Amino acid sequence: MKITFLGTGTSQGIPVIGSNHPVCLSNDPRDKRLRVSVMVQWDEYTYVIDCGPDFRQQMLANNVKKIDGILFTHEHADHTMGLDDIRPFFFRQGDIPVYAHERVLKSLKKRFDYIFANENRYPGAPAVIENIIENNKSILLGNLNVVPVNVFHNRLQVFGFRFEDFAYITDVKTVPETELSKLTGVDILAVSALRIEPHHSHFNLEEAINFINRVKPKKAYLTHISHLLGFHEEVEKKLPKNIFLAYDNLTIEI
Numbered sequence: 001m002k003i004t005f006l007g008t009g010t011s012q013g014i015p016v017i018g019s020n021h022p023v024c025l026s027n028d029p030r031d032k033r034l035r036v037s038v039m040v041q042w043d044e045y046t047y048v049i050d051c052g053p054d055f056r057q058q059m060l061a062n063n064v065k066k067i068d069g070i071l072f073t074h075e076h077a078d079h080t081m082g083l084d085d086i087r088p089f090f091f092r093q094g095d096i097p098v099y100a101h102e103r104v105l106k107s108l109k110k111r112f113d114y115i116f117a118n119e120n121r122y123p124g125a126p127a128v129i130e131n132i133i134e135n136n137k138s139i140l141l142g143n144l145n146v147v148p149v150n151v152f153h154n155r156l157q158v159f160g161f162r163f164e165d166f167a168y169i170t171d172v173k174t175v176p177e178t179e180l181s182k183l184t185g186v187d188i189l190a191v192s193a194l195r196i197e198p199h200h201s202h203f204n205l206e207e208a209i210n211f212i213n214r215v216k217p218k219k220a221y222l223t224h225i226s227h228l229l230g231f232h233e234e235v236e237k238k239l240p241k242n243i244f245l246a247y248d249n250l251t252i253e254i
């Protein structure tokens with residue numbers, strides 16, 4: 001299985017438009033972060049988790065020729081606003097499967113009504129195949145059962161996903177005790193860590209590390225990073241030895 005971090009930034013990305021913050025001005029390519037997304041590939045399958053405003057650029061940067069589906073963690077704009085850019089895949093492959101909580105599908109239908117329309121479709125508009133994700137029900141993707149993990153982003157329900165030995169959980173503030181067993185024995189855990197200071201709907205660095213210590217993966221990667229977390233190089237030096245900062249286009253093979 002190959003994991004590619006397509007984007008590792010928080011909602012505004014790094015650099016933030018117009019910002020003079022030193023991290024936004026950094027020349028280290030690892031301090032340039034597109035909106036958060038990850039690509040999971042195995043055998044002949046390619047799935048992408050979330051489809052934010054940088055989706056087009058992410059697909060180009062990684063020369064992605066085909067996708068088998070898009071999973072959505074939740075409906076926030078930084079995770080969904082690139083959906084129109086599935087068009088090249090749609091033209092080549094036909095309707096693209098999307099997987100999301102019923103609430104998230106409803107929200108996507110409002111914002112992208114033309115994509116979901118059954119009548120009077122605009123020629124050239126992409127189309128999707130809707131798949132509802134329910135908690136405690138695994139999703140068959142290709143030949144793999146993927147386990148949704150139900151977590152909370154302040155009060156908003158969000159899905160994380162476990163693909164065998166890899167789990168991805170972003171935009172999380174609390175993880176119900178009942179969900180922890182779904183992560184037992186995972187080798188690689190990617191989890192969001194926004195910044196140093198606490199935040200009402202995201203793990204800060206300390207909360208992310210505490211969560212990793214409960215799950216006990218072999219290795220963990222932090223993502224959904226704000227410029228307020230600091231310079232990649234400096235933050236990573238201070239992390240426990242099995243925890244790393246993800247960066248855009250980092251790939252991991254499991």
Ligand SMILES: [Zn+2]
Pocket residue numbers: 010011036076078079171224
């Ligand atoms: Zn987000």
